[in-house]
Amino acid sequence: MKMEKTLVLIRGAGDLASGVAWRLRRCGFPVVMTELELPLVVRRTVAFAQAVFDGETVVDGIRARRVALAEVASCLAQGIIPVLVDPAGEAVRHLQPRVLVDGIMAKRNLGTRREQAPLVIALGPGFTAGVDCHAVVETNRGHHLGRVFWQGSAEPDTGEPGALPGVGVRATRVLRAPMAGFVKEQRRIGESIRQGEWIATVWDDAGRTAAIHAPFTGVLRGIIHPTVPVTPGMKIGDLDPRAKAEYCYSVSDKSLAIAGGVLEAILSAGRGATAL
Structure with a gap:
């Protein structure tokens, strides 16, 4: 071959x-x-x-x-x-x-x-x-x-994301849309985020909004593109508790x-x- x-x-x-x-x-x-x-x-x-x-x-x-x-x-x-x-x-x-x-x-x-x-x-x-x-x-x-x-x-x-070290509840590292609409990011991939901080907002054409906050301290590993329509429960982001920004930029x-x-x-x- x-x-x-x-x-x-x-x-x-x-x-x-x-x-x-x-x-x-x-x-x-x-x-x-x-x-x-x-x-x-x-x-x-x-x-x-x-x-x-x-x-x-x-x-x-x-x-x-x-x-x-x-x-x-x-x-x-x-x-x-x-x-x-x-x-x-x-x-x-x-x-x-x-x-x-x-x-x-x-x-x-x-x-x-x-x-x-x-x-x-x-x-x-x-x-x-x-x-x-x-x-x-x-x-x-x-x-x-x-x-x-x-x-x-x-x-x-399994319906749950794979566990990463540092997260007690396996599903918490995945950020999901609380409503239908589009995602406007407040923080960029690779940024360190403390628990409770504002990560993004989901908005729709009717003017409704819903804020996404960090469930724990970590690095924002990913977030969906703002032009992609999302539905309730859809995966829209990923927070990494290992808090190493370089992991966001390598395979x-x-x-x-x-x-x-x-x-x-x-x-x-x-x-x-x-x-x-």
Whole structure:
């Protein structure tokens, strides 16, 4: 298998999918990513989805650019990750990648099929290896994080975020919208915030507002883009109790573990029956 000729298409460009793209690109694979017109990404400083909003973004030294389908080849030739707005998943048919990775992290399958590419890899719950994909990579924090399954599924969705050191109640690090509307940030990603301080406001066209305050002291690790409409209970931010601002600007340990699983799946498939 020649890595430079093995095109990898990743559906989704949030922080976990971006960690996969980052590692594969550093290993020499050409990588293309797809996203929604208004990505729901929270950890925007480490997500290539930010290119949809800004036109271009850099994560840990790797550059990505929002492009049209016709610009993908020239973008790849420059060593840049192309990001396509492709909510319907049409890019798979046009680009015919050797590897398709579903990194949407919707906790369910939104249309990925095993026959779409010689190797189809899915991240997290909602997929069954051997049925709708060839391999599943575990995304739940714990002993099996990053493990590749060629049969069966990842651990089921718990409905709660993974625990981080310093948070007594697991769900408190995730900031959720108390009402429908849009988020206006009062603090920026990477800023230190004390418990009770004002982080953001959710507002709507009717003039209603609701303030979001820090449940504990930490660093604001992520907050949703202000142009994205939110619904009640939707994840809109992430507060990190470890209080290390530098963690906001580099690919996380969890992302790298998952990326390692994807890399393992590609390399092991390339040596086996799946001709990559």
